[in-house]
Amino acid sequence: DGGITQSPKYLFRKEGQNVTLSCEQNLNHDAMYWYRQDPGQGLRLIYYSQIVNDFQKGDIAEGYSVSREKKESFPLTVTSAQKNPTAFYLCASSIATGSSYEQYFGPGTRLTVT
């Protein structure tokens, strides 16, 4: 999983609570990404950031928020507005936003909301 850490590995929350997932990288990468993985649906992009203090919505941003105050960190908040938050969340980074750069993934956080 390279130099990307996600914590915690497992997270349990009650419905109606906001929860923040941590993502840190020590690869000196400019770009960072959040994906959501559900069984049989592959990965879907939630948010991405090309540079500090800038981020863009992905395909399924509703009910989520992010910040990018430091190059190394890209936390994701799952708000109570997210209708179906239980999923496996993956953070990724890449050197830059050039077309040939592969993304490196963290180990993921499995969120369960009851």
Added chain:
Amino acid sequence: AQSVAQPEDQVNVAEGNPLTVKCTYSVSGNPYLFWYVQYPNRGLQFLLKYITGDNLVKGSYGFEAEFNKSQTSFHLKKPSALVSDSALYFCAVRDPTGANNLFFGTGTRLTVIP
């Protein structure tokens, strides 16, 4: 719009036999294609990519992929499967309009039978 299709949810192969995991894509412009592997409850690991040049791309762990422009395919191959290759495999295509965002297929579960 760009998309990736992995037509097989599950592929079974006997240990020592060659394996193929299929991927077809649809994208405007030149395709930038990637293969990732995911082991249970882990993040994705980069295997290989096609950007330009030779249609046969070699990657990690003995895997290779063949780019076929006329068939819009990028199938993953390995000459001799190992039990440890059993995992979930994802094909991805870069979004030509976005910041290196990747569109993922739904994944193919490979099981290598001893």
